[in-house]
Amino acid sequence: MDGKRTRVTKYDLCDHVWQFHFNKEAPEYWRNLDHFWKGGGPLRSRYFHPDGSLTADSGDKTWVGHESCYCVVTSYIGEEKIREHYVRINRWASMSVYRKQDWSWNMSNHLYCYSSIPDADKHGGTGPPFRVV
Template sequence: MEATSLSIMDGKRTRITRSDMCDHVWEFHFTEAAPEYWRNLDPYWGATGAPMRRYFHQDGSITADPDDKVWGGHESSFTVVTGLLADGKVRQNYVRINRWPQMTVHRKQDWSWELSNHLYCYSSIPDADKENGTGPSFPMFW
């Protein structure tokens, strides 16, 4: 019962941490506002291939699958920014990759995460089936 309670409390948490970023595989896609060139390379918008995936690492680096048509092998790093008020409440929480536009953090009903801005979106993939994985392996409906 205690484990279930802790799990439910964590599922309501909306502040993402570096550990959360690194605990998941992330699907990546461009938004409709992104330039057409990039959308044409993106399977989300009809290009062939599996969805693009990104991997965040504890050292702050990001990698992609070797056959990713968008990933250029460039160095990328991420930062999780959290601003707290004096009473400990979160004032802001966002993620930034390199010097690109910051991404807002959203916790979905299935306890997965979404990071997005006007150009692209990252969605964590629930991985309860893997050893030490997080998130439910089934959709949650409230």
């Protein structure tokens, strides 16, 4: 049932490490700092916290230590039908949310993309419990 759920919750955001990269429409300056566009190195990590804050690893040149907060916005039509659902960081462009086939999450807008790291091997993790034989 959880794999069919398409509404991300604050718990989902806080329970995962998120990989971050800029999209092609982002300014060239930011893409030049991004490993995704430079062709080497791991993607940047982001961490959502229960208090509504968002952090990155120390030394992340695309983060530069600024403060960030996030919110999850969901509006309904009637009792069950979702009209819109998105995540917003600070006052930046809202991110559309969708669930991938491996049960991980993707949130993106025209400037950047966040992808949760599937963690089926973790107790309480998300994703189908694949076994290596």
